[in-house]
Amino acid sequence: MPTPAVMWFRQDLRLADNAALKAAAEAGPLVCVYVLDDATPGGWAWGAASRWWLHNSLVRLAEGLARFNVPLVLRRGPADKVIAEILHETGAASLHFTRDYAPWSGALEQRVKTIATEAGAACHRYGGFLLHEPEAIRTGQGQPYKVFTPFSRACFALGDPRPPRPAHKNLKAWEGRIKGDKLEDWRLLPRRPDWSTGFAIWTPGEQGARQRIETFIDDALSDYAEGRDRPDLARTSRLSPHLHWGEISPVQCWTAIRSAMAAAHGRLDRQGEKFLSELLWRDFSYHLLHHWPDLPSTAFQEKFAAFPWRHDPKALRVWQRGETGYPIVDAGLRELWATGYMHNRVRMIAASFLIKDLLIDWRQGETWFWDTLVDADIANNAASWQWVAGSGADAAPYFRIFNPVLQGEKFDPEGDYVRKWCPELRDLPNAVIHRPWEHEAGVKGYPARIVDHAAARHRALLALKSLS
Ligand SMILES: Cc1cc2nc3c(=O)[nH]c(=O)nc-3n(C[C@H](O)[C@H](O)[C@H](O)COP(=O)(O)OP(=O)(O)OC[C@H]3O[C@@H](n4cnc5c(N)ncnc54)[C@H](O)[C@@H]3O)c2cc1C
Structure with missing residues (x-):
């Protein structure tokens, strides 16, 4: 039996334009795993609404993988400990994951790398959650940016990001056996009371994200620059939860908006640029968090x-x-x-x-x-x-x-x-x-x-x- 490659899904719950998944699929038969880690983030473990979304997104991801007969293994516990167990149980030759920028993530990823090396597995980390890595954008003096406008100008000056990678035509599962949890046992959904009936407006998952951006481009982009400030009108994309969970990559969003702008021969330029600059606000928040990891708890000034x-x-x-x-x-x-x-x-x-x-x-x-x-x-x-x-x-x-x-x-x-x-x-x-x-x-x-x-x-x- 060939040795597998482990794909550790994190906030990249999609199959398309996922560099980590692509590399894992090329490296060997796949072991796909999602780890629910409530320990490492401390007080920032997922909140109740996030858990609702996560449950539904994992259902969709598992369905997407099942089309290739690849199971999604669910495990719970501190991520480094769980990854160590998975590598040990499968004898994997490599581990692949998308980078995360939470304040505890750098140390976690370092520990995972050490664990993988000790287990004899090559450890590969990829970007994809942001348009630009936080270290890649610097002022003329080599410092991180503190002000959005010059930050976004620097990003725009780099030109459009690489085009998104196409979806997989084939994925191959590892033939070995590996145990996982039942999603229901994680109890991510509210029960008594079930306060989530109003959440039916959402369609978590990769397909829901794709539909969301298509609808936005068809129905709202032409009025985005003015309409985005009006809560009484549906003029924003509502892509934020999809982007947060990585069901769509910012590069996919950027490219879709650019294509819509090109097809409209200039008529959508102002609207499209405004939307792209909102995507850069997201990058800017991560730029700040990466360079000032106390941002969630301590006043910057x-x-x-x-x-x-x-x-x-x-x-x-x-x-x-x-x-x-x-x-x-x-x-x-x-x-x-x-x-x-x-x-x-x-x-x-x-x-x-x-x-x-x-x-x-x-x-x-x-x-x-x-x-x-x-x-x-x-x-x-x-x-x-x-x-x-x-x-x-x-x-x-x-x-x-x-x-x-x-x-x-x-x-x-x-x-x-x-x-x-x-x-x-x-x-x-x-x-x-x-x-x-x-x-x-x-x-x-x-x-x-x-x-x-x-x-x-x-x-x-x-x-x-x-x-x-
Ligand atoms: C007090 C406060 C708390 C917020 N908390 C969050 C949060 O927890 N998560 C979150 O994603 N956004 C947060 N935002 C930013 C913003 O309100 C949401 O991103 C936006 O409302 C999402 O709706 P949309 O997808 O329709 O946005 P659109 O207008 O369609 O924008 C497209 C995308 O650009 C990004 N974006 C837009 N505005 C901002 C912004 N101001 N800062 C950073 N990224 C932005 C989002 O990823 C968004 O999906 C917060 C804003 C405020 C004022």
Whole structure:
């Protein structure tokens, strides 16, 4: 029996454009494995919404591999220990995996390399999760970037990435026997209660990702640059969970958008460039995380270490439940709870409200998002929360405080988004939909404002002043 090659799937749950899988398939008959590791990430083990997505994505990946009669072996435990066992049990000659950038991953990958070498297996690590490796983009002085615009300019200057690799025509399984867990036994799906009914809007998996980008290009790309800020319109791609789990590579997305731009002979250039630059924001978050691994837990700007956050679990709970009395904030948090997603503009408004109107530490919001978002992502989440808090590398200044009423009126002008998620407000006229306290007849069943925004703004600015 020929010695196998082990393919360790991580956040690259796809068959197409997967350099690690391609190399493994060329190196020998395949042993494909996914390891559920709740130990190594410590407090950053997958949250509840991520676990829902992971379950469904693994089902799809296993089906994709099954078309070639290749089983997906599921194992649970610290990844280095599990990989050591797999190499020992199979006598594999090589191990292949896609690189990951979480703060604990560098050390984990190093340990795995040592284990593989000791087991006599060649260890190969590949890129593919990002458009550009974090070390590859440097300022003229050889330093990492802290500001997005020159970072993206440097990336665009490199030209388009290599074209995606075509899907496999054939994969061959190792003939030996190897045991794995049953996916159901991992209990990744919620049971009592099952809060995931609203997640039916998603189709996790490689095919779902492909459909998502095709639909986006057909229906929304032509209005992306303007429409992307409107939560009442479906003008963004909703590719974030698919990208997070690697069901589609950023290179596949980039190439698909470039092809659409070329086919439109210039008509989609501005829209397409805007989308490509959003993909670069994702790379930028990882660039920051790679060079500043404390990003998820520590303010990038040191002076924010002394910020006088309020400890107010009751207010945090009100925010989490979407009962602040500010419709756009509440609509966003309710959308998040129901679907595992919140529109980007509303994420900014809701985050600003927690940090600045309630003076609650951004890390509390980051943790809530980690548990509830289907696209919860260690780099994007941390970089975005720090951006809103004003403590990040290339952050919005702290003194720029979102007014939730004006933001609502600007980006949800007819109130459709608010009416969808706050049905108590359904019958309000547009003029007061974002300021229901001004409705003369009052509103039954909708909470009063937890703070007065003008007073809260003043308090936030005083808190900021205390830092200088
Ligand atoms: C407080 C806060 C927390 C966030 N947490 C996350 C998170 O955990 N995971 C996550 O993927 N994004 C996060 N974002 C960024 C952004 O909101 C989402 O990526 C976006 O809403 C996803 O929707 P979409 O796929 O339709 O985006 P599109 O507008 O279609 O953008 C295409 C892709 O570009 C990337 N992208 C877009 N905007 C950003 C951004 N600001 N930063 C980094 N990448 C971006 C995403 O991968 C996205 O799928 C957060 C933003 C804020 C303000």
